[in-house]
Amino acid sequence: MRIEPRPVSVGGVTLSNHCILAAGVLGTTGSSLGRALANGAGGVVTKSIGPCPCDGHPGPCVVEVEGGLLNAMGLPNPSREFVDEVKPLAGKPVIVSIYGGNAHEFRMVAAWFEGIASAFELNLSCPHAAGYGAALGTDPLLVEECTRAVSSLGTPTWVKLTPNVADITLCGKAAERGGASAIVAINTVKAMRISTALKRPVLGNRYGGLSGKAVFPIAIRCVYELFEVCSIPIIGCGGISSAENVVEMMMAGASAVQIGTAVKDDPLIFRSIGTELYSDAGVPAESIIGCAHD
Amino acid sequence: MTDRPLQVVQITSVAQETPSVRTFSFSPGFSFRPGQFVMVTIPGVDEIPMALSRADAITVQKVGDATAALFRAGPGDLLGIRGPFGNGYPSLGRTLAIAGGVGAAPLRPLVMSGTVGCLIIGARTADELLFLPEFRLKTNVMVATDDGSAGYHGLVTGLMKKVPLAEYDQVCVCGPERMMHAALQALDSAGIADRSFFSLHRYMKCGIGICGSCCIDPDGRRVCRDGPVFAGNTLIDSELGKYSRDASGRRKPV
Numbered sequence: 001m002r003i004e005p006r007p008v009s010v011g012g013v014t015l016s017n018h019c020i021l022a023a024g025v026l027g028t029t030g031s032s033l034g035r036a037l038a039n040g041a042g043g044v045v046t047k048s049i050g051p052c053p054c055d056g057h058p059g060p061c062v063v064e065v066e067g068g069l070l071n072a073m074g075l076p077n078p079s080r081e082f083v084d085e086v087k088p089l090a091g092k093p094v095i096v097s098i099y100g101g102n103a104h105e106f107r108m109v110a111a112w113f114e115g116i117a118s119a120f121e122l123n124l125s126c127p128h129a130a131g132y133g134a135a136l137g138t139d140p141l142l143v144e145e146c147t148r149a150v151s152s153l154g155t156p157t158w159v160k161l162t163p164n165v166a167d168i169t170l171c172g173k174a175a176e177r178g179g180a181s182a183i184v185a186i187n188t189v190k191a192m193r194i195s196t197a198l199k200r201p202v203l204g205n206r207y208g209g210l211s212g213k214a215v216f217p218i219a220i221r222c223v224y225e226l227f228e229v230c231s232i233p234i235i236g237c238g239g240i241s242s243a244e245n246v247v248e249m250m251m252a253g254a255s256a257v258q259i260g261t262a263v264k265d266d267p268l269i270f271r272s273i274g275t276e277l278y279s280d281a282g283v284p285a286e287s288i289i290g291c292a293h294d
Numbered sequence: 295m296t297d298r299p300l301q302v303v304q305i306t307s308v309a310q311e312t313p314s315v316r317t318f319s320f321s322p323g324f325s326f327r328p329g330q331f332v333m334v335t336i337p338g339v340d341e342i343p344m345a346l347s348r349a350d351a352i353t354v355q356k357v358g359d360a361t362a363a364l365f366r367a368g369p370g371d372l373l374g375i376r377g378p379f380g381n382g383y384p385s386l387g388r389t390l391a392i393a394g395g396v397g398a399a400p401l402r403p404l405v406m407s408g409t410v411g412c413l414i415i416g417a418r419t420a421d422e423l424l425f426l427p428e429f430r431l432k433t434n435v436m437v438a439t440d441d442g443s444a445g446y447h448g449l450v451t452g453l454m455k456k457v458p459l460a461e462y463d464q465v466c467v468c469g470p471e472r473m474m475h476a477a478l479q480a481l482d483s484a485g486i487a488d489r490s491f492f493s494l495h496r497y498m499k500c501g502i503g504i505c506g507s508c509c510i511d512p513d514g515r516r517v518c519r520d521g522p523v524f525a526g527n528t529l530i531d532s533e534l535g536k537y538s539r540d541a542s543g544r545r546k547p548v
Contacts, residue, residue, distance in 0.1 A: 024505070025504055025506065026504070026505070026506040027506055028539070029506060029511065029514060029543065031511045031512050031514035032506045032514035032516075033514070035514035047506065047543070053544055054542055055541035055542050056542075059333070059335065059340050059341025060300065060333065060341040060374065061505070062500040062501075062502065062504065063299035063300060070299065071500075071505075073499060073505060076499070076541055076542055076543060077543055078542050078543040078544040081544050193299050197302035198300070198302055198337050198374065200337060200338070202374075204341065260504075263503075264503055264504045
């Protein structure tokens with residue numbers, strides 16, 4: 001199954017292709033984001049930026065596990081100084097990921113990047129930062145409130161959801177009510193490993209989030225559920241590492257996808273997936289988005 | 295793959311190399327290339343990138359909380375290890391090595407392999423010259439100290455003027471940022487920046503090329519995965535010698 005190469009516009013952002021660099025991956029500096037765009041990413045999402053500079057959790061922050069990565073970075077970010085990092089990329093499909101402890105902080109951080117960001121992606125889903133991310137994103141009322149606080153600024157606003165809830169559609173619908181332009185699903189799955197030799201959790205933060213191939217079936221399930229109840233576009237994220245995965249995610253209901261962990265083994269993955277995914281003889285993407293639903 | 299997120303090693307001995315530098319030997323060791331590094335976990339404290347000074351050793355300067363905690367560890371204590379990571383130094387033939395301070399650590403395996411024809415080593419004082427006796431058994435060593443307490447009184451770049459740089463197939467460098475920047479300028483002036491290789495150190499979180507915290511400007515290359523060793527000609531208009539980024543990603547002048 002191949003897709004015809006056509007201009008892609010999703011959630012208020014014009015992308016050069018359907019595959020976007022996911023938040024938290026190579027997104028700390030402007031030059032690194034620029035390199036991802038030059039290497040074929042259809043758009044890039046920055047590291048999550050918050051109201052104050054943050055060093056993140058003590059290490060280990062990332063370990064490799066069977067089928068993916070387990071990480072607890074702890075939202076390290078330079079806060080407002082990041083404006084200078086992304087300014088040179090203005091006009092390119094750069095989505096600025098932001099986090100805050102409440103709706104007011106979300107709006108304040110977003111306002112720094114107005115006119116620079118093609119869109120905002122609200123991190124309401126990081127599973128390992130006390131008081132941030134999923135601490136808010138598991139409560140549909142807070143999801144709606146934070147989304148509205150940012151979307152009312154007028155820049156397209158995407159909301160990234162956590163899978164660590166009983167019913168992800170409640171948060172998806174809350175984002176939609178709050179004025180989101182798109183939903184991104186999913187963030188990492190809360191997880192842990194223990195070093196049997198050290199007799200303690202491997203990560204410095206003890207808890208972390210699992211990403212990579214191991215979570216792909218969970219991501220497919222979440223996107224499928226969201227597509228059933230939401231009318232705004234869904235951007236699929238979680239364990240995608242091949243053109244076949246992109247097609248499957250589209251059939252579940254995704255209008256575009258994000259790729260993160262797979263970049264570790266292949267920094268040029270956007271090019272290799274694009275070569276596989278697109279063909280002038282392919283079908284329109286619209287014809288397969290959500291086609292696995294009755 | 296073996297599904298072991300963290301390899302655990304036991305410290306076998308600790309050697310006081312200089313007043314501020316210790317070598318921690320551990321078991322088991324690793325197969326590695328000179329210039330590669332490992333991510334070392336001090337359990338319950340933090341994880342830090344350290345060059346391997348031997349297949350089974352790291353050589354550490356006490357600079358912060360994590361290294362201070364490591365300095366409290368002794369034989370029998372356990373460390374977590376991820377890696378070895380990174381590219382390491384190339385082996386292109388006749389080698390000149392240039393080391394500054396604890397930057398001698400990643401160059402040690404290269405010198406001890408017997409492939410280094412000449413080593414220029416610098417430190418602030420004679421006390422801080424690392425691995426000097428064993429280096430002298432392996433190669434021709436030229437010494438510089440900032441205070442003149444041993445060898446040439448001045449910077450390693452002063453000694454570089456006395457060496458026929460262009461006669462070497464490669465020049466391998468590691469040391470403090472300003473020293474490497476000065477060495478790069480000297481090697482560029484000699485027309486051999488493309489045959490010089492610098493081991494950079496930047497703040498790192500993941501070590502595997504995914505998080506982006508060690509990316510350098512202007513091209514976004516990752517020190518942990520594309521490096522830590524970079525050809526000098528690719529660093530000439532880079533952030534080297536100008537700034538680096540801290541744990542939060544904010545720029546700090548060198």
